[in-house]
Amino acid sequence: MLRVVLRTLLIQLLAALLAFYFIAPLAQPLYWALLQAALALLLAALARQRGLARWQHAAFGPLLMLALWLALPPWVYLLAFVLTYAVSRNALTEQVPLYLSSRESTAALAAWLPHGARVLDLGSGDGRVVLRLAQLRPDVQVTGVENAVLPWLYSRLRHVLAGRPGNARLCYGNFWQQDWAAFDVVHAFLSPVPMDRVWQQFLNKCCANSWLISNTFTINAQEPDQRLPLQGVLQKELLIWRHPHGTC
Numbered sequence: 106m107l108r109v110v111l112r113t114l115l116i117q118l119l120a121a122l123l124a125f126y127f128i129a130p131l132a133q134p135l136y137w138a139l140l141q142a143a144l145a146l147l148l149a150a151l152a153r154q155r156g157l158a159r160w161q162h163a164a165f166g167p168l169l170m171l172a173l174w175l176a177l178p179p180w181v182y183l184l185a186f187v188l189t190y191a192v193s194r195n196a197l198t199e200q201v202p203l204y205l206s207s208r209e210s211t212a213a214l215a216a217w218l219p220h221g222a223r224v225l226d227l228g229s230g231d232g233r234v235v236l237r238l239a240q241l242r243p244d245v246q247v248t249g250v251e252n253a254v255l256p257w258l259y260s261r262l263r264h265v266l267a268g269r270p271g272n273a274r275l276c277y278g279n280f281w282q283q284d285w286a287a288f289d290v291v292h293a294f295l296s297p298v299p300m301d302r303v304w305q306q307f308l309n310k311c312c313a314n315s316w317l318i319s320n321t322f323t324i325n326a327q328e329p330d331q332r333l334p335l336q337g338v339l340q341k342e343l344l345i346w347r348h349p350h351g352t353c
Contacts, residue, residue: 116152116162120145124166134170141166204294206234207340210320213333214343215241217318218290224248225288227280227303228295232260232273239273246272248288250280285310294320294340301325307348317346 124130124141146163172182211234218224218238222245226234229249238247251257260275267273276283285291285306293303304324307317321340323329329344 112152113162116145116148117165120148120162120166130170134174138167138170204296204320205230206294206320207335207337208237209337210294210335210340210343211237212241213335214238214292214318217333217343217345218242218245220244222246222289223287224290224292225250225280225283225285227291227293229260229275230256232256232263232275234292234294235260235273235275236263236267236270239270240267243272246274248274248276250276250278250283252277252279281306286312288315290316290318292318292320293322295322297322304346307346311348313348313350315348317348319344 120141123144124137128137128140130137142163145166146159149159149162215238224245224247226249229235229251232249235247235249238245257277264273264275291307300322301324304327320343323344327346330347331345333343335342
């Protein structure tokens with residue numbers, strides 16, 4: 106986590122200093138903020154930041170200048186920090202932003218699942234995958250695990266509004282600490298960073314003939330056994346691995 110925070114601060118600091126070399130922020134705050142945003146976006150790309158993380162870097166400078174111009178009271182910053190942490194704590198602790206699965210990817214997953222499968226959704230977010238699978242496949246049991254407070258609370262609300270389907274569970278907690286051996290299929294839509302660890306956990310904790318399915322993000326050391334293409338711009342395919350041996 107400390108490394109992530111330091112890298113984020115370094116990108117913002119370098120972008121601010123480079124922008125200051127060309128434009129004085131007090132003399133031309135708008136142009137400085139726009140240049141700082143463009144430089145932060147470039148540095149984030151060079152640092153191999155992906156997707157939403159790049160645009161968060163780009164937005165930081167302009168939002169900071171806007172906040173200073175509005176002279177917001179201190180409690181607003183505290184509230185913003187609390188809400189950001191409640192929604193995106195995994196972006197800091199696991200380098201996993203809040204990605205939301207598309208309806209197409211969930212439909213493809215539902216069509217692929219074996220009959221009666223027990224499914225674990227890693228980082229279930231707002232519960233859309235769990236609830237959609239429970240609706241499309243009444244024969245399967247789906248458990249989602251999420252440790253960001255606000256998405257989990259929202260998923261619980263969606264569960265209630267959906268009529269509390271009996272084959273859908275939405276748990277608050279750390280999915281690394283779950284009993285993966287209790288499931289036939291592990292589904293993940295995380296980020297490239299934790300995928301090698303997911304693979305090792307899958308190898309060490311899951312049973313023979315279980316399956317790991319990743320939306321878009323692959324595993325460096327292991328080619329998937331199957332690929333299901335998707336039509337989305339960001340969500341391009343479901344990658345599927347069958348457990349090679351199992352521990353139970």
